[in-house]
Amino acid sequence: MTDKRALRARMRAVRDGHDRVRALPVPAAFLAMLQGARTIASYMPVGAEADPAPFTDAARKAGLAVALPHVIDRATPLRFLNWDGIAPLVTGPFGLRQPLPAAPPATPDIILTPLVAFDARGNRLGQGAGHYDRAFAEFPDARRIGIAWSVQQVDALAPDAWDIPLHAIATELDWIVP
Ligand SMILES: Nc1nc2c(c(=O)[nH]1)N(C=O)[C@@H](CNc1ccc(C(=O)N[C@@H](CCC(=O)O)C(=O)O)cc1)CN2
Numbered sequence: 001m002t003d004k005r006a007l008r009a010r011m012r013a014v015r016d017g018h019d020r021v022r023a024l025p026v027p028a029a030f031l032a033m034l035q036g037a038r039t040i041a042s043y044m045p046v047g048a049e050a051d052p053a054p055f056t057d058a059a060r061k062a063g064l065a066v067a068l069p070h071v072i073d074r075a076t077p078l079r080f081l082n083w084d085g086i087a088p089l090v091t092g093p094f095g096l097r098q099p100l101p102a103a104p105p106a107t108p109d110i111i112l113t114p115l116v117a118f119d120a121r122g123n124r125l126g127q128g129a130g131h132y133d134r135a136f137a138e139f140p141d142a143r144r145i146g147i148a149w150s151v152q153q154v155d156a157l158a159p160d161a162w163d164i165p166l167h168a169i170a171t172e173l174d175w176i177v178p
């Protein structure tokens with residue numbers, strides 16, 4: 001079994017090295033998920049990460065409020081803060097574009113989650129700080145949607161005790177439901 005840190009480094013390199021040819025398509029299954037939802041947590045991509053903007057835009061069109069993660073450091077849990085799409089974002093740790101810390105906190109019904117790697121069972125490898133692990137535990141009723149390039153899929157990830165699986169993964173090719 002490859003250890004997590006080695007796998008994370010390898011999959012960041014795969015992600016960073018592949019051709020990012022097209023935007024992720026928004027499937028009907030995602031639009032159906034917006035029914036009855038009030039708030040979606042999205043993220044601003046950094047570097048070669050897949051961009052969730054088509055999903056965020058569809059959610060705004062459907063009347064949902066949009067929130068973005070705000071982090072201070074690896075140790076502090078992330079907070080989801082509302083973002084109207086207009087308010088200025090500020091560059092924080094890891095080059096993340098974030099709302100101002102005083103923006104109103106949100107309770108997401110759907111969490112769009114950036115992935116380093118994933119498998120077909122909905123297991124996920126992230127940045128290793130536990131930001132999303134802790135967010136999933138804090139908002140257990142939210143739909144957990146992974147966003148990634150198809151090249152970030154691996155055969156199988158061994159989940160840890162604290163891992164909570166994704167409900168679906170969106171790539172440029174597929175909408176994968178475990
Ligand atoms: N765009 C984006 N926003 C996000 C995350 C993310 O992965 N991507 N997060 C996910 O938890 C949270 C922020 N937490 C983070 C924790 C650690 C690192 C980190 O170690 N970054 C490395 C390089 C990352 C890479 O190449 O993938 C670094 O800056 O050196 C980044 C974000 C919330 N917002």
Ligand SMILES: Nc1ncnc2c1ncn2[C@@H]1O[C@H](COP(=O)(O)OP(=O)(O)OP(=O)(O)O)[C@@H](O)[C@H]1O
Pocket residue numbers: 004124125126127128129130131132133134137160162
């Ligand atoms: N609910 C939780 N409360 C507190 N700490 C947690 C919780 N879940 C996970 N952690 C801690 O966060 C770290 C997560 O490491 P892991 O390698 O699983 O991150 P990851 O899979 O890359 O996910 P993430 O995207 O959440 O960073 C571990 O040290 C773990 O102990």
